[in-house]
Amino acid sequence: xxxxxxxxxxxxxxxxxxxxxxxxxxxxxxxxxxxxxxxxxxxxxxxxxxxxxxxxxxxxxxxxxxxxxxxxxxxxxxxxxxxxxxxxxxxxxxxxxxxxxxxxxxxxxxxxxxxxxxxxxxxxxxxxxxxxxxxxxxxxxxxxxxxxxxxxxxxxxxxxxxxxxxxxxxxxxxxxxxxxxxxxxxxxxxxxxxxxxxxxxxxxxxxxxxxxxxxxxxxxxxxxxxxxxxxxxxxxxxxxxxxxxxxxxxxxxxxxxxxxxxxxxxxxxxxxxxxxxxxxxxxxxxxxxxxxxxxxxxxxxxxxxxxxxxxxxxxxxxxxxxxxxxxxxxxxxxxxxxxxxxxxxxxxxxxxxxxxxxxxxxxxxxxxxxxxxxxxxxxxxxxxxxxxxxxxxxxxxxxxxxxxxxxxxxxxxxxxxxxxxxxxxxxxxxxxxxxxxxxxxxxxxxxxxxxxxxxxxxxxxxxxxxxxxxxxxxxxxxxxxxxxxxxxxxxxxxxxxxxxxxxxxxxxxxxxxxxxxxxxxxxxxxxxxxxxxxxxxxxxxxxxxxxxxxxxxxxxxxxxxxxxxxxxxxxxxxxxxxxxxxxxxxxxxxxxxxxx
Numbered sequence: 005x006x007x008x009x010x011x012x013x014x015x016x017x018x019x020x021x022x023x024x025x026x027x028x029x030x031x032x033x034x035x036x037x038x039x040x041x042x043x044x045x046x047x048x049x050x051x052x053x054x055x056x057x058x059x060x061x062x063x064x065x066x067x068x069x070x071x072x073x074x075x076x077x078x079x080x081x082x083x084x085x086x087x088x089x090x091x092x093x094x095x096x097x098x099x100x101x102x103x104x105x106x107x108x109x110x111x112x113x114x115x116x117x118x119x120x121x122x123x124x125x126x127x128x129x130x131x132x133x134x135x136x137x138x139x140x141x142x143x144x145x146x147x148x149x150x151x152x153x154x155x156x157x158x159x160x161x162x163x164x165x166x167x168x169x170x171x172x173x174x175x176x177x178x179x180x181x182x183x184x185x186x187x188x189x190x191x192x193x194x195x196x197x198x199x200x201x202x203x204x205x206x207x208x209x210x211x212x213x214x215x216x217x218x219x220x221x222x223x224x225x226x227x228x229x230x231x232x233x234x235x236x237x238x239x240x241x242x243x244x245x246x247x248x249x250x251x252x253x254x255x256x257x258x259x260x261x262x263x264x265x266x267x268x269x270x271x272x273x274x275x276x277x278x279x280x281x282x283x284x285x286x287x288x289x290x291x292x293x294x295x296x297x298x299x300x301x302x303x304x305x306x307x308x309x310x311x312x313x314x315x316x317x318x319x320x321x322x323x324x325x326x327x328x329x330x331x332x333x334x335x336x337x338x339x340x341x342x343x344x345x346x347x348x349x350x351x352x353x354x355x356x357x358x359x360x361x362x363x364x365x366x367x368x369x370x371x372x373x374x375x376x377x378x379x380x381x382x383x384x385x386x387x388x389x390x391x392x393x394x395x396x397x398x399x400x401x402x403x404x405x406x407x408x409x410x411x412x413x414x415x416x417x418x419x420x421x422x423x424x425x426x427x428x429x430x431x432x433x434x435x436x437x438x439x440x441x442x443x444x445x446x447x448x449x450x451x452x453x454x455x456x457x458x459x460x461x462x463x464x465x466x467x468x469x470x471x472x473x474x475x476x477x478x479x480x481x482x483x484x485x486x487x488x489x490x491x492x493x494x495x496x497x498x499x500x501x502x503x504x505x506x507x508x509x510x511x512x513x514x515x516x517x518x519x520x521x522x523x524x525x526x527x528x529x530x531x532x533x534x535x536x537x538x539x540x541x542x543x544x545x546x547x548x549x550x551x552x553x554x555x556x557x558x559x560x561x562x563x564x565x566x567x568x569x570x571x572x573x574x575x576x577x578x579x580x581x582x583x584x585x586x587x588x589x590x591x592x593x594x595x596x597x598x599x600x
Contacts, residue, residue, distance in 0.1 A: 137355020
């Protein structure tokens, strides 16, 4: 109670002496410090587990513990989530998008630490996923809960969630620019003058802390020994198309596999199926173990001969160098999505940042390696194209070409390849957009109509609550009622429309005051006419659960100002009016999107 009193007095002092916009900058700095610390803890734990478990593995043959470690990892992570956290912490970025769209940017406090624990065990023991989505959820949770601690309003909470995500990317990748761009492209937040400075402060702070503890060198050591020449641009465009198709394959197959696992409808069934699939794939293809960053480093540094180390295929590349490596990496390109899906579905916790970087690196290498086999084609630098492929697949999977460009440039120091990075990213993005309108993160929310977007009209409609705009004070009539009975109902109502419902509550039609105005003042007709004779069919019906965007499209198509709302069985619920929606729209617009 004493501490609460002191904190309450601090809040009063802050309100009196520190302007809101200045205090936001202070909080964004704190978010940067906390997210960098979380990123460092997560990376340290993962590396500790991996070194402890696999540091003494033989590089010249199969290691049978690959069959055991990944299963133990997802079991420990799954039990931790199931019995200690007791909440779903998977699909971190999707949860952030949902929190921004539907939960007023409120993320549960346990997300500040639970993802770190679960993902470090999952990945450290070999789960074929990445640590970046969990740390992004951790960062967003830190921003959300710090904002709630200091009693900040919803609009500011949304900004702090973005700051947390930006700080997490900047901290774990040492990539401050990519952190900011990620928030704009993937989390779909508007970049305004109000939001630029807090995002910048958080990103720079997190990256600086990472520099202090891990050094200023790029995450992947890359030296460009073969300069890019303009004649290779057609090949870069083709690589972008290839990366777009790889992204499409990854997204579609992941959604299909996750849907198949959901049908199992039992935790232990999911664990056994996922664990079996994961352990077998990692035993056959050891590069699938963990994040796969060792494989990326090998390909970026021209050391592809080491790809088959620690596997049952060791030595194959010596007898047939070209085809051995090409087939091995081609199979990994196909099976990586199965390993990543099995990890998460089996109980593990991880994201698709690292898998998309991993797949992109292999895709770029395979593309260049295959092209160089044919003497009629221009020679392509395999390590340059491996780097370009990372940007291509990331841009395609996340629908975020700018994030792909800046992240890969900052991750590798490959700034000299900025032009081809932009070309391959845009080419990949345009390719996948022809098939999928939404990224792997936003697809589930978009299908439910719960996705917040850059399109301000759609964003506001997403934030509107359907129940809040349903009007339920319309008086109803039955089809057998006489005109005289209807006139009595009209005298008690201030409305011009009356829904016609049967004894089960099913909406049959409408009585419009304009349609009966010529007969309602003639008493001699009161018993001659009944409702079923002069009622009209509703121009359209709004189904309960429709998204606000679909509802507004119905209003536009029918040119109506009022439309009835029914449930899935056609029972009348109420009416929705354009004017009511516009009033609510204005309130939400002012509350969430007005500039300070």
